[in-house]
Amino acid sequence: MNCKHTSQFEDFELLLALNGDTDPITRTHVAQCPVCTARATHLKALEQRATALLFRADCPPALDLAEYQAGLAASDYSRVLQSHLANCSHCRAELVQIEAILAQPDPYLQPAEPLAGLKQQLARLTARLTGGGAGVPAPVGLRGQDDAPLIYNAGDTDLILSIHSDAAHTGYRTLTGLVLGLPDSDTATQISLLQQGAETSRTTLDSSGNFMLEHLLPGSYSLLLENTACTITILDLTI
Amino acid sequence: MSNTSSQLNLAGLSHRCAEETELFFRRAPYDPQFCYELFRLALVQRNQQAYAYLYTRYQPLVAGWIERHPSFITSGEETTYFTNRAFEKMWQAIKPEKFARFHDLKALLGYLKLCTASVIIDHARSHQHSLVDEEYSELTLEGYADSRGDLEGQTVRQGQQAQLWQLVSQRLTDERERTVVYASFVMAMKPAEVQQHYEHLFPDVKTVYRTKQAALDRLRRDSNMAQLYGEW
Structure with missing residues (x-):
């Protein structure tokens, strides 16, 4: 059966109706007429196919975006990329992701040079596990503790660490610590957790000597405490 | 030493x-x-x-x-x-x-x-x-490499897409056609989004639909395009 309305509807009108972007009368007709519905559906499929063929056809390779973000792209190509980025929300979103990964703290890349000069004069201590529990205050704010505190000693400094499950994130753990007897320093003490040489987490010791590192995957880590007066390392800390 | x-x-x-x-x-x-x-x-x-x-x-x-x-x-x-x-x-x-x-x-x-x-x-x-491919019922796109899985496949597909876009854009007649085809198919924007984003070119959604179909009609009538990429 042929639709008596077919000649009245152009292709774009059928698609308008199929997508619900037209008046109710046309929409109802196209929905109820098998000829119009079939034609509209075919046109829609062709549009989807065109999208599949062309989707992000002029986007630069991801590595080009990464080079651009790192300032490694040639200046003329950078202008091409800037122009593309102005129009492409997909690439702009990817650039944000690239920026995030490049901004991750990374001991291999920062600092550029090995610690030398003045820093070599500083106290470098490797903390030893000396036991647990009795008479030692627990880190503040400790909740849902899984294991007894671990007590480390390095020179005059004691470190009391507790590891417990992260209640909000299944499978993750939280490390809390209290540092006592740390030598005076001009700067805040940075606490870094490293795994296989790469920094995974970082925080700053508060004025009471407490710190907390959250969202940690279970595994073997090294903990590094560092300020201008000393560097203390705990090797093989299992979290 | x-x-x-x-x-x-x-x-x-x-x-x-x-x-x-x-x-x-x-x-x-x-x-x-x-x-x-x-x-x-x-x-x-x-x-x-x-x-x-x-x-x-x-x-x-x-x-x-x-x-x-x-x-x-x-x-x-x-x-x-x-x-x-x-x-x-x-x-x-x-x-x-x-x-x-x-x-x-x-x-x-x-x-x-x-x-x-x-x-x-x-x-x-x-x-x-x-x-995007899943939305199109025929998963195999004629002449296209499968981009899923390996770096080589992705690189080949990127090259094929860039080549196709060059062919398509050469066949578009003015800024409105180029904009609507780019926004609809390259950026995968919906007609209403295209109209909102390019209001200066498209006073209403109907114009978006009409311009897009006019451009696709031209691609359908192009024998080279049909031979290489089938029906548009």
Whole structure:
């Protein structure tokens, strides 16, 4: 059966109706007429196919975006990329992701040079596990503790660490610590957790000597405490 | 007296690279020349054994970057998949003539990190493409490489798409047609989004539909396009 309305509807009108972007009368007709519905559906499929063929056809390779973000792209190509980025929300979103990964703290890349000069004069201590529990205050704010505190000693400094499950994130753990007897320093003490040489987490010791590192995957880590007066390392800390 | 990098064989270089890396992580003075030389042998001389040593040495570092990326957990892939892609990408991107741009180990590792970031983006793009492909009922797109899975397939598909877009854009007559085809098919925007984004070209949604169909009609009538890519 042929639709008596077919000649009245152009292709774009059928698609308008199929997508619900037209008046109710046309929409109802196209929905109820098998000829119009079939034609509209075919046109829609062709549009989807065109999208599949062309989707992000002029986007630069991801590595080009990464080079651009790192300032490694040639200046003329950078202008091409800037122009593309102005129009492409997909690439702009990817650039944000690239920026995030490049901004991750990374001991291999920062600092550029090995610690030398003045820093070599500083106290470098490797903390030893000396036991647990009795008479030692627990880190503040400790909740849902899984294991007894671990007590480390390095020179005059004691470190009391507790590891417990992260209640909000299944499978993750939280490390809390209290540092006592740390030598005076001009700067805040940075606490870094490293795994296989790469920094995974970082925080700053508060004025009471407490710190907390959250969202940690279970595994073997090294903990590094560092300020201008000393560097203390705990090797093989299992979290 | 310690050997310099040029005096050592590959195994010796690898050993010294490992030793110096350990020193680095103990925050002791270290010498980066041995690891840098391994990179030079791998990337300039295309030495597979040097490449294998580098992979062994830096695989944990790359794995750390990957596992800390927020998209990793939802990617459905193993760390090794991304690690291998990152090294492959560096191997392909740094040709011998390009190596001179990297003056030290830090620069090379920084570039390895760029490669790592880009393979995670590649994976997300591949997923985006598969979602778009799924909307089209016939999953096999004539003449197109399967972009899912490997770097080569993705590169081939990118090239094919760029070529097609060039052909299509040459056949569009004015700014409105070019804009509507670009926004609808290259950017996958809905008609209402196109109208809102390019209000100066399209006073209403109906104009978006009409302009798009006029452009597609022209592509349908083009025998070259039909021969290469079927019905539009």
